[in-house]
Amino acid sequence: MTGNIPRVKSAMAKDPPHLTTDPKGEKSQQGDVQNVSVMVASDSSGPESVCSPRTPHTYETILVATEDNITTITLNRPEKKNAINITMGRELMQALEEAGRDDSAITVLTGSGDYFSSGNDLVSMLKFLAKGPEQRMVLFEDSIKFVNVFVDFPKPLIAVVNGPAVGISVTILGLFDVVYASEKATFQTPFSKLGVTPEGSSSFTFPAIMGPAKATEMLLFNKMLTAREACALGLVADVFPDKTFHSDVWKRLKDYALLPKQNLALSKQLIRGVWKDRLHEVITQEFECFFRMLTTGGTLKAVESVLQKRSKL
Numbered sequence: 001m002t003g004n005i006p007r008v009k010s011a012m013a014k015d016p017p018h019l020t021t022d023p024k025g026e027k028s029q030q031g032d033v034q035n036v037s038v039m040v041a042s043d044s045s046g047p048e049s050v051c052s053p054r055t056p057h058t059y060e061t062i063l064v065a066t067e068d069n070i071t072t073i074t075l076n077r078p079e080k081k082n083a084i085n086i087t088m089g090r091e092l093m094q095a096l097e098e099a100g101r102d103d104s105a106i107t108v109l110t111g112s113g114d115y116f117s118s119g120n121d122l123v124s125m126l127k128f129l130a131k132g133p134e135q136r137m138v139l140f141e142d143s144i145k146f147v148n149v150f151v152d153f154p155k156p157l158i159a160v161v162n163g164p165a166v167g168i169s170v171t172i173l174g175l176f177d178v179v180y181a182s183e184k185a186t187f188q189t190p191f192s193k194l195g196v197t198p199e200g201s202s203s204f205t206f207p208a209i210m211g212p213a214k215a216t217e218m219l220l221f222n223k224m225l226t227a228r229e230a231c232a233l234g235l236v237a238d239v240f241p242d243k244t245f246h247s248d249v250w251k252r253l254k255d256y257a258l259l260p261k262q263n264l265a266l267s268k269q270l271i272r273g274v275w276k277d278r279l280h281e282v283i284t285q286e287f288e289c290f291f292r293m294l295t296t297g298g299t300l301k302a303v304e305s306v307l308q309k310r311s312k313l
Helices: 086-101 122-129 133-152 168-175 202-210 212-219 227-233 242-256 261-294 297-311
Strands: 062-067 070-075 106-111 157-161 178-182 186-188 238-240
Touching: 062 086, 070 086, 086 106, 086 122, 086 133, 106 242, 122 133, 133 168, 133 261, 157 168, 157 242, 168 186, 168 202, 178 227, 178 242, 186 227, 202 212, 202 261, 227 238, 238 242
Parallel strands: 070 106, 106 157, 157 178, 178 238
Antiparallel strands: 062 070
């Protein structure tokens, strides 16, 4: 990500009025994501956590593989255009925590099938929200944790965007160290159409990357970018022909993975470490606004309209 991002003192935003208490009246906590060590783990002398790479995990919605010093996480709901439902969000958090501790040099996120990801699974989200205020609080906290995992990830994190990306699968790209895209990839954040507000730290990262005017076109006015346009604006580092996308990108990634692991991890922290406090603050503020809008009647009608259109495709 390019652009000058100032360092500011951390000051987490206050809880929004409708999210401050649970049904028992006790103050709810927005559990912070456990900080991942700056250094890549190189030994097993410390205690093993539940996310230890030694413990194998079977996932429902993602695929995880480590080869050639690269851990690859693949979104694997191609029949749903890799829409991120509750399960996938939690599995991604688990997989990223594991990847942050394993012996690989870099971590890659990509999608299976034609799409990188169509964003949040709106059907799954609405069903979860319908369960009541307590579940709404759970989803609010999980959303913050989900994006914070990308902020705190200790190694080079590379997105390999194999096809269209929508919503949160676009906004989190500002937190990746490098984004590579197929020429058939597109990038869209239709928040205004849905009656919600930007998330994924994009209200901060996108203006820093592409300037306020271009960020506004995307985040407010639903402008869709082609891969070439996204590259020209700095969101994408390079674009590859679709026919040779996989081979071209992976040749490059394998070369990166041969570089010294500790050097890569420390260099990343020097580049991105000064932004972390501000990003955590922004992410909380964004989701406060997002969930406030998500529970309004106009937003629910807009979401229902989008779902009806999708069902006819």
